[in-house]
Amino acid sequence: MKGATLDELKNKRDQYGLLCWHKHTTESLPMWKMYTSGGKGVAIKTTVKDLKNALNKLEESCWIDVVSYDSRKSKKLSIITPDLYPQILFHKDPIYKSEFEVRAIIELDKQSTRSKKVHLNSLIHEVVISPYSFQSTASHLKQICSQTQTLDPNKIRSSTCIDSREHALNKLEPFVLEEIEHMFNNLYHYLERTHSK
Template structure:
C-alpha cells in the first residue's frame, strides 16, 4: 500500500535511528519496525499528539460556530416578534419559558460541541502509533545520549526514500511526515490541511524528527461513533475512552532491512568488547538469515576522536 506523505520532503535527505543494543537485536530478529503508541511518550512530553493551543482554540471556535448560528437565527426571529408585541405580551409566562428553553438549548449545544472536540483530540493522540527518525547530515551527540542506553547503542543511517521503499510492501495504512515545531506566537493562521500532521513545541526541535505513523482507528470510526450516540455526554465520553484504550497499542510492521539500512554506526561512548560483539552479531545474522546477507559492516563512530595534528 502506498505511503501517504504529508508536506514537501527531500527524499534524498539522510535520516538516523539511534537504538539501544536490545532494540537493534529485536529489529534484526523480527525484521520489523516498532511503532510505539503516542501515549507512551506522555511522561517526557504531555503535549504529545496534541495540536498547537492556538490551532485547537481556532478549531473549537469553528466547531462552536454552527450551533451558535442556529441558535442566533431562532433568537433573531423571536426578537423580531417581541418588538411587535405589547409590554404585557412580552411578560407572558410562555414567552419567558421559550427564552429560557432557547438559552438552555444553546448551552447544551455548546457543551456538546466542546466535549466532542476534546474527545476527538484525545482520540487523535491515543489512537496513533509512531516510528521516529532523526533528520541530519551528521551524527548527533544529543541523539546518542538520549537513545543509546548509557552509550551502548547502534545508529542506523538511511534516507527518506529508502525508508519509504523499505515499507512500501506493507498492507498497513502508513503516513509519513516531518514533525512541525511551534512556538507560542506561531500558527495563529495555520491551515490544518491534514488532521494527521504532527506538531511539537520548540523545546523539542533538537530532535529534528520525521515519523512514520499508523492510526489504529480511522477518523471514520470516530465519526461513526458520534452518529451512533448523537453527541458526547459524560457517559458516552467515558464509553469512548474505554474504546480508545484498546487502540493504544504498539505495532510491528515488516521492513526490508536490506533496502532500509545504508550504514551502521557503533556508539562513540563504548569500546571493546562491545564493538567486537556488535560486529560478530552482524556476521551471525548475515550468515544465517538470507535476507540480511547484505547488511553493511558496522563503523565505529569517530564523533569523539581528537582532531588530527598536522
C-alpha cells in the same frame, strides 16, 4: 470547539505507530546522550526515500513528514480533537527544534501488531555504534548479523563522533591514573613523616 477526553485521545493515539528519525548528515553528541541509555546504543542510518519504499510495502496507511516546531501552529492545535490525528503527531514544542526530527506514522488496525516486517538490507544503510559503547560492541553485532543473516555485517561501524583530543585523553588515562596514584602516595608518606615528628 470542544476538546476530546483523555480516553478518546488515548484510544486514537493507540491506533498509530511512530518511527522517529534524526534528519542530519552528521552525528551529534547531544543526540547520543539524550536518546541512549547512559550514552550506549546504536543509530540506524537510512534515507527518507528508502524509508518510504519500505513502508509503502506495508498494508497499513503510512505518512512521513518533517516535524514542525512552529509555536504558532502548536497554538492552533491547543484544542486537541480526534480528527486532528495523525497531523497532530507531526508537531512538537520549539524547544525540541535541535532534533531535526522526521516521523513516519503507521495507522494500526486492531488486528495488526506493532512489529512490521521490512527488508533490512534495503532500509538500513548503516548501524552506527555509540561513541560511549564498549569497543567490542561492533564486533559482537557483526557476529550476530553474520549468524542470523539479517543484515550485512559491513554496514555496522563504530561512531567517529568524539574528536581526536578526547581519544588522546582516553589513551593517556592509565598513565594519568598512575601519576595521580604516585602523587597521593608521595603526599601520604610526606604527611606520615611530618605527623610522626
